[in-house]
Amino acid sequence: MKISLTVNGTAHSIEVEPRTLLVDVLREQLRLTGTHVGCDTSQCGTCTVHVAGKPVKACSMLAVQADGQDVTTIEGVAKDGVLHPMQAAFREHHALQCGFCTPGMIMTALSIVERHKGEPLTDEPLTDEMVRKELEGNFCRCTGYQPIVAAILAGAKATV
Amino acid sequence: MHNFNYHRPKTLSEASEIFSGAEDAVYLAGGQTLIPTLKQRLRQPSDVIDLSHLAELRGIAVEKDAVVIGAMTRHGEVAASADVRRLIPALAHLAGEIGDPQVRNLGTLGGSLANSDPAADYPAAVLALGATIHTPTRTIAADDFFTGLFETALEPGEMIVKVSFPVPKRAAYMKFRNPASRYAVAGVCVADTVSGVRVAVTGAGPYAFRQTEMETVLSKSFTPGALAGIAVSEEDLNSDLHATAAYRAHLVGVMARRAVEALI
Ligand SMILES: Cc1cc2nc3c(=O)[nH]c(=O)nc-3n(C[C@H](O)[C@H](O)[C@H](O)COP(=O)(O)OP(=O)(O)OC[C@H]3O[C@@H](n4cnc5c(N)ncnc54)[C@H](O)[C@@H]3O)c2cc1C
Ligand code: FES
Ligand code: FES
Numbered sequence: 001m002k003i004s005l006t007v008n009g010t011a012h013s014i015e016v017e018p019r020t021l022l023v024d025v026l027r028e029q030l031r032l033t034g035t036h037v038g039c040d041t042s043q044c045g046t047c048t049v050h051v052a053g054k055p056v057k058a059c060s061m062l063a064v065q066a067d068g069q070d071v072t073t074i075e076g077v078a079k080d081g082v083l084h085p086m087q088a089a090f091r092e093h094h095a096l097q098c099g100f101c102t103p104g105m106i107m108t109a110l111s112i113v114e115r116h117k118g119e120p121l122t123d124e125p126l127t128d129e130m131v132r133k134e135l136e137g138n139f140c141r142c143t144g145y146q147p148i149v150a151a152i153l154a155g156a157k158a159t160v
Numbered sequence: 161m162h163n164f165n166y167h168r169p170k171t172l173s174e175a176s177e178i179f180s181g182a183e184d185a186v187y188l189a190g191g192q193t194l195i196p197t198l199k200q201r202l203r204q205p206s207d208v209i210d211l212s213h214l215a216e217l218r219g220i221a222v223e224k225d226a227v228v229i230g231a232m233t234r235h236g237e238v239a240a241s242a243d244v245r246r247l248i249p250a251l252a253h254l255a256g257e258i259g260d261p262q263v264r265n266l267g268t269l270g271g272s273l274a275n276s277d278p279a280a281d282y283p284a285a286v287l288a289l290g291a292t293i294h295t296p297t298r299t300i301a302a303d304d305f306f307t308g309l310f311e312t313a314l315e316p317g318e319m320i321v322k323v324s325f326p327v328p329k330r331a332a333y334m335k336f337r338n339p340a341s342r343y344a345v346a347g348v349c350v351a352d353t354v355s356g357v358r359v360a361v362t363g364a365g366p367y368a369f370r371q372t373e374m375e376t377v378l379s380k381s382f383t384p385g386a387l388a389g390i391a392v393s394e395e396d397l398n399s400d401l402h403a404t405a406a407y408r409a410h411l412v413g414v415m416a417r418r419a420v421e422a423l424i
Binding site for chain 1: 161162164165166188191192195208210212236259261262263265266340341
């Protein structure tokens with residue numbers, strides 16, 4: 001069936017099977033291979049993208065479920081060749097080693113900042129503990145998380 | 161994943177019609193349980209019926225003495241709802257402890273209840289708060305809803321439309337999380353309601369159940385000390401690689417005590 005997706009600001013009309021996963025449309029059909037597949041079992045969060053502004057695991061969503069929605073992937077984060085402040089913070093704080101988890105980490109990090117500045121109920125300054133709780137759906141097998149948390153706190157400051 | 165026919169009904173009756181006309185249909189809510197199940201080919205339905213376009217299944221409404229939550233409401237929406245946080249903070253807390261942020265952005269109340277996973281969180285609150293489950297044709301009391309491991313009182317094709325949670329005088333939910341999946345190894349919801357104290361346990365047995373011994377003692381004295389004399393039996397509790405039945409029985413006592421401590 002035909003679905004329409006706006007990915008990183010560009011509208012696409014795409015032919016998919018009902019069983020096609022969102023992550024496969026992004027990687028195989030649109031060749032946006034920054035979104036990774038780590039576990040393929042909903043655990044690791046390397047496949048995290050934003051659908052309608054919210055982070056989801058693209059390996060656990062059918063492409064037809066995203067029909068008509070806005071999707072943002074890691075390729076849509078830098079603007080005009082300039083790293084987003086969150087990406088720059090990851091680089092600055094050495095928050096990646098192999099880099100496999102990084103696209104998912106950044107997509108989650110951006111939503112943490114968004115949420116903690118947007119909603120009055122959660123409008124408290126971001127703490128180390130809060131970032132760790134928000135990262136429960138993203139696994140890193142290299143860094144031990146410490147630099148990732150530091151980068152997100154720094155990136156949040158630089159973004160707001 | 162095997163292929164299937166995909167449907168996106170706009171009304172409840174259209175959804176039921178598609179269900180009964182199909183060979184082996186399944187409803188799709190947030191997909192956070194169903195899609196992994198399809199990927200593993202544990203289920204191979206002929207038709208998948210996406211509930212996300214049904215307006216009747218959406219929204220959180222405050223009615224007299226109750227909060228009514230649509231089946232398609234995402235865990236993250238319940239956790240962030242100002243009404244739920246104000247009237248039943250234990251429920252908002254529970255929803256915010258399910259899985260991780262990405263799972264909470266898609267997973268739904270209806271999907272969690274219909275699935276009746278032994279380790280799911282919502283069943284404990286539904287039972288302890290004495291909620292009512294609404295389907296298009298009837299209402300089901302929480303006490304009658306959970307009937308077995310992954311089994312509920314829903315008939316084939318019967319859909320959860322919404323759930324009505326009576327506002328308790330006070331309630332708390334405590335869970336011992338599996339550190340990897342964050343499902344409940346054991347979770348206890350204690351609610352002091354207009355119809356008495358209700359204690360419900362999830363994670364420990366094949367499906368959520370009430371702990372009536374604790375209810376009796378807490379009705380007399382709502383104190384952590386009142387629970388001291390109760391030895392939770394390990395009979396009928398689950399043993400798996402995460403915990404033995406004896407350990408789960410112990411955890412039920414600890415979580416219940418912590419829930420009461422949080423309320424006094
Ligand atoms: C990594 C991970 C961690 C998780 N951790 C937790 C946790 O800590 N605690 C917890 O409780 N859960 C946890 N879950 C499960 C999660 O909460 C699921 O979202 C939930 O169990 C199912 O809801 P869903 O909306 O995704 O339903 P789906 O997966 O879409 O559907 C599940 C089943 O319910 C049926 N169904 C769905 N909606 C209805 C309806 N309205 N009426 C009738 N039948 C319906 C479907 O046909 C299907 O059989 C986790 C999941 C993942 C992937
Ligand atoms: S690849 Fe999607 S969660 Fe691991
Ligand atoms: S940097 Fe290697 S998995 Fe995170």
